[in-house]
Amino acid sequence: MTYHTAIDKLARTYTEVDAQRTEADEWYERQVAAAARAVDEAAGAVEAAQRALDTATELVTRIDAEAEEVWRTTVRRLGPPAARYAAAPPPGHPHTDEEYDPDQLIAMASELLDKTWRPGRMPQAAFPTLVVLSALGAAVAFALREAALWAGRSYGGDLAVGLPVLALVVTLVAPFVGLWPARVVADRRHVSLDATTITVVLTTGLATTVALYLLT
Numbered sequence: 001m002t003y004h005t006a007i008d009k010l011a012r013t014y015t016e017v018d019a020q021r022t023e024a025d026e027w028y029e030r031q032v033a034a035a036a037r038a039v040d041e042a043a044g045a046v047e048a049a050q051r052a053l054d055t056a057t058e059l060v061t062r063i064d065a066e067a068e069e070v071w072r073t074t075v076r077r078l079g080p081p082a083a084r085y086a087a088a089p090p091p092g093h094p095h096t097d098e099e100y101d102p103d104q105l106i107a108m109a110s111e112l113l114d115k116t117w118r119p120g121r122m123p124q125a126a127f128p129t130l131v132v133l134s135a136l137g138a139a140v141a142f143a144l145r146e147a148a149l150w151a152g153r154s155y156g157g158d159l160a161v162g163l164p165v166l167a168l169v170v171t172l173v174a175p176f177v178g179l180w181p182a183r184v185v186a187d188r189r190h191v192s193l194d195a196t197t198i199t200v201v202l203t204t205g206l207a208t209t210v211a212l213y214l215l216t
Contacts, residue, residue: 063102070109122197126185133185134178134201138208141174146216171213175205 122130145167152163178201179193186193 059102063106066106067109070106070113073110074113121194122186122189122191126189127197127200130178130182130185130197130201131204133181134204135208137177137181138174138205139212141170141177142209142212145170145174171209174209175202178202178205 148163148167148170152167179198182197182201183193186197
């Protein structure tokens with residue numbers, strides 16, 4: 001091999017090596033760029049997933065709170081039949097072909113509750129019971145009044161000053177004592193404590209208190 005031949009071969013070898021090096025550098029740059037794009041896409045997917053998770057968490061929290069409020073309203077309106085359950089029923093599982101809209105379901109439940117619960121008036125058949133309860137409540141309150149006055153007269157001192165005041169307060173409260181059992185009766189019958197019922201209870205309590213006061 002002559003000197004010129006060797007130089008030509010060496011030059012071609014350097015050229016091939018440079019071409020391979022350039023190709024390797026370009027391939028490396030392409031791989032780095034592809035890896036960077038993959039990292040960016042993965043980061044974007046993670047951020048999107050986190051946003052979706054936050055949105056879903058907020059939705060679940062809000063729907064749970066609204067469902068709990070509907071359940072509390074149900075317990076208040078239906079009383080013992082609903083109160084015997086420890087908590088609101090678990091969420092249902094819609095069929096696969098149904099579009100699940102929790103807001104619509106909450107609205108439907110509230111609307112159904114409003115339509116099905118209409119508090120009625122206290123039946124007249126319950127008035128004798130309310131009269132008896134109101135009279136007994138007023139009588140018990142009046143008995144407490146008499147006991148306070150007796151204790152004030154018997155023990156004297158500060159009690160002679162304080163207990164008559166307490167007796168006066170009990171006397172003023174006596175006609176209203178029957179409202180509590182009336183409220184219980186109304187809740188058990190799922191009716192409202194209307195003006196007529198309140199009038200009957202207060203009139204009975206007042207009449208009982210006045211009658212006992214006149215008899216003492």
